[in-house]
Amino acid sequence: MIEFKNLSLVYPNGNEGLKNINIKINEGEFVVIVGLSGAGKSTFIRSVNRLVTPTDGELIVDGEDILTHNGKSLRELRKKVGMIFQSYNLVKRSTVLKNVIAGRLGYTGTFRSIFNMYPKEDMELAYENLKRVNIENKLYSRADELSGGQQQRVSIARVLTQKPKVILADEPVASLDPPTSHQVMKYLKQINQEDNITTIVNLHFIDMAMEYADRIIGMRAGEVVYDGPASEVTEKTFEEIYGRTIREDDIRGGEVNE
Template identity: 70%
Template sequence: MIEFKDVSLVYPNGFKGLKNINLKIEKGEFVVIVGMSGAGKSTLIRSINRMVQPTSGQLIVNGRDITNLKDRQLRGLRTNVGMIFQSYNIVKRMSVLRNVLAGRLGHTGTLRSILGWFPQSDLQLAMRNLERVGIDSKAYQRASNLSGGQQQRISIARVLTQEPAVILADEPVASLDPPTSHKVMKDLKKVSKEDGLTTIVNLHFIDMAMEYADRIIGLRDGELVFDGPISEVTPETFVEIYGRPIKEDDLLGKDDEPEEVDLEDVVK
């Protein structure tokens, strides 16, 4: 599905983001990439949809080398590879539903999208995906009225509505509190398994990675230092990835705090 062949990336300022990465990810896998900040997690993920440009090597997505795609083909690739961001990247002044429909833009003609003429099937799809992440009742509210966890769910619904084969999630829960983080990760894992999507997630909390991943990839200074299923992971693995003993800060904490309560539902 996705294959890195000797991929390196050097930023214009000379910083080496990735160093000779070789990696193969199969369809339907839920992969978590761990490493310290600056280890190249984001760079690796953003190479797959060419938000950054690898400087050497081959990157095969769906049987095709994507390192030299031009405008139109690049948009085709990105339509097939969805992305979730740390800061949600939704338009806060737009309604929840419109934000979700923005995921359809790659499938929609320019004129149609300007006029807002999304086919009824797209609207159905958007609503169904909002329902899957539990915020369909908020479809017509302004996105800014929703909590952080709900805003990240908007972006999950958006990415699902895009109907991609691959989901990239760049630190999806780094702006959320621990209980909400777990709920969002559970939602993400659930929907990606249901739809059989290949999912690659960047996380920097070790316990979280262990809880949700099928397979862990460890990066350190742009190099691949671990790659294997979670059954092969030992405490030493993380010492190797982090290059130092594990500290309290590397753990998010257990998912035993009370459920997130929606104030609006309580008041009703």
């Protein structure tokens, strides 16, 4: 369970990233955060694994207030909270397998990781996760040889390999075409359901949010302006969240044909 209590974040330049957020996210939920760019979605998500540090309030993850974490305890938190990025963030010159095994770094000593001395179970886990996203045949390809969709699947495999309790996804489909976007969202949804991993995804496409989310949180200017089950959300709700009428580029479209 993740709980935001009166959480605020002010950046050093004075910008308010988050304004007094109070939200409770339950275990196993698939939450989609929507809002225009600059609404604070990214700050919201990055607070949960402390890539940014909120300046006020409390943020409870797995029973602990994570705002005081540093060094070792921060790395322990990040082992539990995996993250997927808009630009995949793979090491392009490394092989797919090396990128995926990087998910085990938090569990592996510095010396062992430098000399690639991973236990057999870790290698097996990495390979199983590549199979889950159907990319196991690219095992030894360099990451930059893969297409965008394939790279994002590798990054999902990397996140699974760290055996997280929570997955954060920051605009995971913003760089992909519509069919590939649906494919990636389907993998995330499937993992959420099969492994009961709490998943928080930032999106700005309203059709995808409605299709995949259990619950939608709307943000504008650092504040939560909507919070409710995806089934109750309509285009009208989005117009209220965005503060303007819905445009063509708010919709991804193109359902995958499988």
